[in-house]
Amino acid sequence: MRVLGELFEAVEAETPYGGRAVSWEPLGAVWLKVEGRRRRERSEAEGAVAFEVATAEVRTDPRLVEGRVIRFGGADWTIRQVDVEAERPGRSELQLERTR
Incomplete structure (x- = not known):
């Protein structure tokens, strides 16, 4: 089953008080065929962190790069690998991750 996702890029800016603000710039839409969602845990300094990983097939698109976010199904997924x-020329596989 294919789903339509929105693609976003993080844009950082310095605040007037010296802090950092992140806003999300929309880059357009992308069709995905999502497969194999799995839950995992990773140990970090603050304790175990639960996250979900998924694989998605998409048409090759230069906008799909690691670190950008795709929003679909009510969740934000970070592209970890392309x-x-x-x-299959014209097709790419994405490794996606979202923190729960």
């Missing part, structure tokens, strides 16, 4: 499929 693999261009050699056997």
Whole structure:
């Protein structure tokens, strides 16, 4: 099943008080075929963090780069890896992650 997601890029700016503010700039829409959602845990300094990972097939698009966010299904997913499929020209596989 394909879903329509919104693609965003984080834009950082310095506040007048010397802090950092992050806003999200929309870059457009992308169709995804999401497969294999899995829950995982990772140990960090503050304790265990639960997160979810998924794989998605998309059409190759230069806007899809690591670190950007795709919003679909009511959740924000960070692109962790982009693999261009050699056997299927024009298709890419995304490794997605979201913190719970």
